[in-house]
Amino acid sequence: MWAPLGLIALAAVSMDRRGDNLTLEALDEDLTDTNKGEMILRIVQQKIWKPRWVVGRRWYRTVWSWGDLIVTFILLSANLIWALAHFLKVYYERRPLYGVIYDTDKDMRIGVAYSWAYFLAWGGMMDAGATILFTLREDYLTRTVMGPEGGEYFHGIKYHIGLGYLTFAILTIHSFYIGGVELYFTDGDVWRTFNPASGYNGHVNFWGVLAWCFLAVMVVTSLWAVRRWNYRIFYWGHQFYILFVFAAAVHWQTAIYPVVGALLFFTYDRIVPYLNFNRGVVGKITRVAEEIIRVDVPLQRAVNMEYAPGDWINLRIPHVNLVSFHPFSIGSFYRTSPSHATV
Numbered sequence: 638m639w640a641p642l643g644l645i646a647l648a649a650v651s652m653d654r655r656g657d658n659l660t661l662e663a664l665d666e667d668l669t670d671t672n673k674g675e676m677i678l679r680i681v682q683q684k685i686w687k688p689r690w691v692v693g694r695r696w697y698r699t700v701w702s703w704g705d706l707i708v709t710f711i712l713l714s715a716n717l718i719w720a721l722a723h724f725l726k727v728y729y730e731r732r733p734l735y736g737v738i739y740d741t742d743k744d745m746r747i748g749v750a751y752s753w754a755y756f757l758a759w760g761g762m763m764d765a766g767a768t769i770l771f772t773l774r775e776d777y778l779t780r781t782v783m784g785p786e787g788g789e790y791f792h793g794i795k796y797h798i799g800l801g802y803l804t805f806a807i808l809t810i811h812s813f814y815i816g817g818v819e820l821y822f823t824d825g826d827v828w829r830t831f832n833p834a835s836g837y838n839g840h841v842n843f844w845g846v847l848a849w850c851f852l853a854v855m856v857v858t859s860l861w862a863v864r865r866w867n868y869r870i871f872y873w874g875h876q877f878y879i880l881f882v883f884a885a886a887v888h889w890q891t892a893i894y895p896v897v898g899a900l901l902f903f904t905y906d907r908i909v910p911y912l913n914f915n916r917g918v919v920g921k922i923t924r925v926a927e928e929i930i931r932v933d934v935p936l937q938r939a940v941n942m943e944y945a946p947g948d949w950i951n952l953r954i955p956h957v958n959l960v961s962f963h964p965f966s967i968g969s970f971y972r973t974s975p976s977h978a979t980v
Contacts, residue, residue, distance in 0.1 A: 686792070699795055708796065712767070716760055716803065723756035747818055754814040759895065761807035762885070764800045766896035771797040773906040798859075805856045812849045816842060841888055848884035851877045920952065920980075932965075932980040945970055950978055 685707070688700040727749055735748040771793035819830045819842055829835045833843040857863065858874025882900070886893045920934040934950060948967045969979035 702792075705792065705795065709799070712796065712800065716764065716807075719760040719763075720757055724753050727752040727756070747821065751815065751818045754811050754818075757807060758811040758889075758892070761804050761811060762892055763895040764804040764807065765881075766899035768797055768800040768804060769896070769899040769903050771800065773903065801859065802856065805852055808849060808852060812845060816846065844884050844888035848881055848888050851881040851884055855881065933977045934980065935977045936975070950980060952980065 682704075684703075686702045686704040688702055690701045692699055692701050731752055732745070732749050735745045739745040739748055773793075816830070819838065820827065823830050829839060831839060831842045831846060833840040854877045855874055858870050863874075864871040882893055882896060920932045923931045923933070925931045932952070934952070946966075946968055950967055951964055954963075965980045967978050967980060969977075971978075
């Protein structure tokens with residue numbers, strides 16, 4: 638229950654830039670020059686997130702830093718601790734109870750593993766929520782938590798991809814084991830196990846399978862070969878996330894608690910371009926080649942000016958649409974062109 642509230646609170650704090658000063662003053666009471674403290678913090682962040690290794694080859698190559706290793710270690714450790722803690726909880730707290738409920742040791746072991754698989758799904762849903770946070774266009778949250786260097790899009794997309802596949806792996810273990818146990822205790826009666834009209838268990842199992850199928854569509858359509866073959870399939874396949882969350886909520890009402898905060902922040906991220914922009918900024922358009930157009934956008938805002946290739950900038954092109962803003966990938970780097978971004 639507290640997971641979405643915590644994410645909402647963190648998001649609210651991240652949008653208040655004054656929180657940076659308060660944090661620095663709390664770290665060092667003798668620090669009188671807050672700007673100097675921020676400069677030191679920025680230098681440390683730049684060293685942590687400095688690209689050091691190139692990982693992968695051919696179809697997927699990415700740059701890693703010490704910051705990437707730290708974040709990856711934290712994410713993996715959180716998942717392992719969650720799985721191990723609930724395994725120990727089930728084994729030592731519920732195993733004696735199951736010894737009374739079930740007639741055989743085999744059924745007791747199945748019951749213990751069943752409970753562990755149930756709690757494992759919560760970790761998968763937490764990963765599903767975190768997956769969203771690492772692919773936000775505005776990046777207010779990640780830029781505040783990890784710093785401007787760490788919050789750049791090309792860093793976050795690694796965690797988005799990794800957490801997406803990890804979510805699918807965890808929920809696959811949950812789905813197949815829970816479904817297998819349900820079939821075991823119904824003597825293999827598929828109709829009674831997965832038919833929503835057969836009762837409560839059938840209803841829960843049916844929507845659980847449906848949620849897993851929606852997630853599987855997302856995973857398959859996000860594979861590199863599919864994405865390169867037809868980007869529209871990849872794009873529309875990702876819209877199944879809405880159906881996945883809906884089916885998961887019907888499957889188990891409290892299952893959406895870990896993703897509510899992320900979904901609210903995602904909604905804010907999509908709305909903010911329409912609320913927070915400068916109408917006086919005009920881009921310079923240059924035709925580089927017959928089919929290539931370069932757009933240089935002057936940067937006049939003091940917040941989130943640290944950008945990198947792959948980040949987003951929302952532009953409105955009157956000749957295309959008088960109202961709507963659309964995200965375009967940035968092709969320049971703020972250190973080489975701090976006064977403008979090139980699209």
